[in-house]
Amino acid sequence: MFLSTYPLNPAYLDSSLSPKERAADLLQRMTWEEKVGQLGGVRRTLVHTNGQATFNKTAFDAVHKTQNGQIGLGAQYNYAKDVLPVVNGLRAEQINSTRLGIPYVVITDSINSMWVSGGTLFPGAVSMASSWNLDLYEQVVAAIRDENHALGVNWVLSPELDIAYDPRNGRNGEMFGEDTYLVSQFGTKYVKTMQAKDENGFVKIATTIKHWVYGRGNGGVNRASMSGGINHIMNDLAAPYIKVIKEADPLSLMVSYASVDRVPMSINGYMVRDILRGNLGFKGLIMSDASSIQYTTTESMVSKSREDAARKALRAGLEHELSPDGTGLYTTLINEVNNTEIANLIDESVSALLKIKFATGVFDNPLPSVENMESILRSKKHLEINRNISRESIVLLENDGILPLHRSNVSKIAVVGAYADMINAGMYAACNATDPSYGDSLRRSLENKLGAENVLYAHGVDALPSNDSSGIDAAVAAAREAGLAVVVLGSGYGTFDTTEINNRRTDGEGFAHAELGFPGLQQQLLDAVLDTGVLTILIMSSGQTFVLNESTMRSNAIIHSWLSGEFTGDALVEILFGDVNPSGKLTVTMPQANGAFPVAYDYLPSDDRGGFGTATLYDWQWPQLTRYAPLRFGFGLSYTRFNISSPVAPSIVPYGGNVSVTARVTNSGRVAGKEVVQLYYRPEYSVIEFPVMKLVRFIKVDLAPGDFKDVTLAVPHNELGYYIDGKWSVDSGNYTFWIGSSSRTEDLHQFNVTIS
Known part of the structure; x- marks a missing residue:
């Protein structure tokens, strides 16, 4: 123990008791001021000034005096x-100097690394989901968990279970993809792995599923409102939350910024108390997003004052507040001591936080040591896991035969584009994009492979939008000299700390894009290189999808590397030269034109109807396009050929039974590779409209050339249902299933099953 002021043998210090029992004992010992203080905390413990970590004790004390539940x-x-x-x-000071010795819980974001620098930097969430490899992702999360734990983190604000439905949304790189089943599988794996227990039975790291509910903001804008009734919400947005809550028991949940059906989620008692608590049975702590309670007064204009907003949020069911330091609204509740209703709600809220503290052992475990931390961060095992997930997260979208490159035929390569010389890891990654200590950019990785003298780098145009085209001529000259060009285009780079570029950012939280082409003059740069006739490989670097116009499709090969980890540059080089066979698959569909969305593969049948007469041939008449985009969910190329046989499945399954499907996967090519077998379905008829198809199972298999594997995917009939007015319904009757390597028609075998 770290204190000398505890009461004699209080029950809350008895680690043999449950978190609920310990919280109940401690709660009845706390003063009103101590309770209100637990409702917030200090998030910016250290700032970064002139290259140094800086701690301002005066500023910290000013906030911590009234907000002392957690620290960041x-x-x-x-x-x-x-x-x-x-x-x-x-x-230590908090434990030893306060009356009851109630410790902080250390809370932080953690998507593809620890929040601060010095740990293993993995690729972004959308990148790792593109691997479709749940077993490998489990290893990634375990590594991130252990590094956070060594740093003393008890609670992470992850995973994000939102659906990447609108390609304009700047936060898609934090999400797993556009499909509810895939998102739920990765989310469940994250929560179960992160919340694994230590040898003493304490949860290693508490998780926060977020953002309830989000993903279809008006215009793709970050904090914009969302429309839709309860059937849309439960089937299209809440489905991953339902799965993760039932299977993984996350200890907390964060509401979104959005107003849903005109009610901001921070004060939306129907969506929080009735649906989340009542219908879905969520038992964990519910918190605000950063400043979201305050936004009900300054943006939504539905609260009359800070005090009014705090009361409404508390009544709606928000038990903890995240806000920039010193701006918390729950501090105003200190004046509600004589309000029995508010006092009871605060007791519920404090109890929820205390249960997380007891569950994660912050009252019991010793403080972490720098020595132990340094033995865990960036271990050899973690780095190897990082290399493996980086290799499998890259998606090959187009290849006319140019790839893989053969070293004997490559003397020089022109590497073009600002994104070729940075680590574009996303806003939530601890990464200075141009600092070599965070890993090798593609340029540096190619120089390591070929020698610096054989890599002709040309910046071309700025990563952030500008009108400076002066570097294009040098890029064209480099391409002509080398005879082979690798052009890297993208959007968004840097972290929350890069304030000097934030007003010009093109992707990331709060930075939506109405134009889905390459920002700035990057398209002109690519066109100029392609116009030379030089063999050109396009690599995209971003958390977003792009519209690939006819000019862009002239590229001999197209790769999406998504948000980078520190080994993405190395993995790209391995793929370019055939040392690694690409196996990534799209988890989001790429639209064919600006405005040609929603374009997710699982649209409703009525969405695919353009009008009358010849207009029924298309959904959009200019240009003439349908929702069936070629670069669609589940698609990705390989250097080998896989054949998936016609499936063996029962034609009739009893109501409540399992649909078991077996197919043989054969590697008929000349190199080893990995294929993702995907199973989709839809009922012939349904009570409410059902998507044209939905993913229901997937598995990744690794095959040597000439080898085969029989894959069996079993689906309980109960999983084939959907929500109607908040109630789960499962139909009998005829079902159509598809099994194959993507959601594209040409990659699927169709078969029918009757459930009776």
């Missing part, structure tokens, strides 16, 4: 070795 780590650019001693000191 502060600036991303600070290194873990500099952060841990400061945070340890604050945690």
Whole structure:
């Protein structure tokens, strides 16, 4: 123990009791001020000034006096070795100097790494989901968990279970994809792995599923409102939450910024108390997003004051507040001591937080040491896992035979584009995009492979939008000299700390894009290189999808590398030269034109109807396009050929039984590779409109050339249902199933099953 002021043998210090029992004992010992203080915390513990981690004790104390439930780590650019001693000191001081010794819980975001620098930097969420490899992703999450745990983190604000439905949304790179089943599988794996228990039975890291509910903001704008009734919400947006809540028991949940059916989620008692608590039975803590309670007064204009907003949020069911330091609204509840209703709600809220603290062992476990942390961060095992997930997260979209390159035929390569010389890891990654200490860019990886003298790098045009085209001529000259060009285009780079570029950012949280082409003059750069007739490989780097116009499709090969990890550059080189066979698959469909969306593969049948007469041939008449986009969900090329046989499946299954499907996967090519077998379905008729198809199972198989494997996918009939007015319904009757390597018609075998 770290304190000397505890009461004699209080029950809340008895680790043999449950978190609920310990929380109940501690709660009845707390003063009103101590309870209100638990409702918030200090998020920016350390800032980053002139390259140094800086701690302002005066500023910290001013906030912590009234908001002391949790603390964050502060600036991303600070290194873990500099952060841990400061945070340890604050945690020890809190325990030893307060009346009841109630410790902080350390909370932070964690998508593809620790929040601060010094750990293993994995690719972004949309990148890792593109691997379709749940077993490998489990290893990734375990590594991120262990590094966070060594840093003293108890609670992460992840995973994000939102559906990447609108390609204009700048946050799609934080999401797993456009399909509810795929998102639920990756989300469940994250929560179960992160919340694994240690040898003493304590949860290693508590998780936060977020954002309830989000993903279809008006215009793709980050905090915009969303429309839709309960059937849409339960089937299209809430489905991953339902699955993860039932199967993984996440300890907390964060509401979204959005107003849903005109009611901001921060005060939406129907969606929080009635649906989330009542219908779905969620038992964990519910928190706000950063400043979201305050936004009900400043943006939505549905609260008259800070005090009014705090009361409404508390009544709606929000038990903890995340806000920039010193701006918390729940501090105003200190004046509600004589309000019995508010006092009871605060008791519920404090109890929820205390249960997380007891569950994660913050009252019981010793503070972490720098020595132990340094033995865990960036271990050899973690780095190898990172290399493996980086290799499988890259998607090959087009290849006319140019790939893989043969070293004997390549003397020089022109590497073109600002994104070729940075690590574009996303806003939530602890990564200075141009600092080599965070990993090798594609340019540096190619120089390591071929020698710097054989890599002709040309910046071309800026990554952020500008009108400076002066570098295009040099890029064209480099391409002509080399005879082979690798052009890297993208959007969005840097972290929350890169304030100097935030007003010009083109992707990331709060940065939506109405134009889905390459920002700035990047398209002109690519066109100029393609116009030379030089063999050209296009690599895209971003969390978003892009519209690939006719000019772009002249590229001899097209690759999407998504958001980078520190080994993405190395993995790209391995794929370019055939040392690794690409096996990534799209988890989002790429639209064919700006405005040709929604374009997700699982649209409703009535969505695919253009009008009358010849207009029925298309959904959009200019240009003439349908929702069936070629670069669609589940698609990705390989250097080998896979054949998936016609499936063996029962024609009739009893009501409540299992639909079991077997297909043989054969590698008929000349190199080893990995294929993703995907199973889709839809009922012939349904009570409410059902998508044209939905993913229901997938598995990734690894085959040597000439080898085959029989894959069996079993689906309980109960999983083939849908929500009607908040109630789960499962139909009998005829079902259509498809099995294959993507959601494209030409990649699927269709068969029928009757459930009776």
